[in-house]
Amino acid sequence: MTVASNVKQCLITIKGIEAQLSSLALNSLDKEAQAVFHETSLTMADMKKDLQYRVLELERQEPQYKGS
Template sequence: MTVSSDVKTCVASLKSAQASLEQFALSTQNKQAKQTYTQAAQSTEQIVSQLEHRVKQLENEEPQYKGF
């Protein structure tokens, strides 16, 4: 696997984790748990954003990996 595909796989996994955290936040009645899940989802969103930026950089450096 290339670095680009590894990073893209990581992004996909993090997006899945973020969606799970958001679902947990919506399904719980516990305010502290809801806050914890929401904060974790927001942190994950920031990381995903940074990694998506890195994917764009990698695709610019190695255009043959664009879209994979």
């Protein structure tokens, strides 16, 4: 698996984790748990943004990875 493929797979995983944490925050009855899930979801959103930027950089540097 190429570096670009690994980064893209990681991005997909991060998106899933972010969605699960958001869901847990919405469905939790415990206010403290809601806050922790929400805060962690925001952290994952920051990571997602960084990885999306990295994917764009990889595609710019290595055009053969674009769209794969």
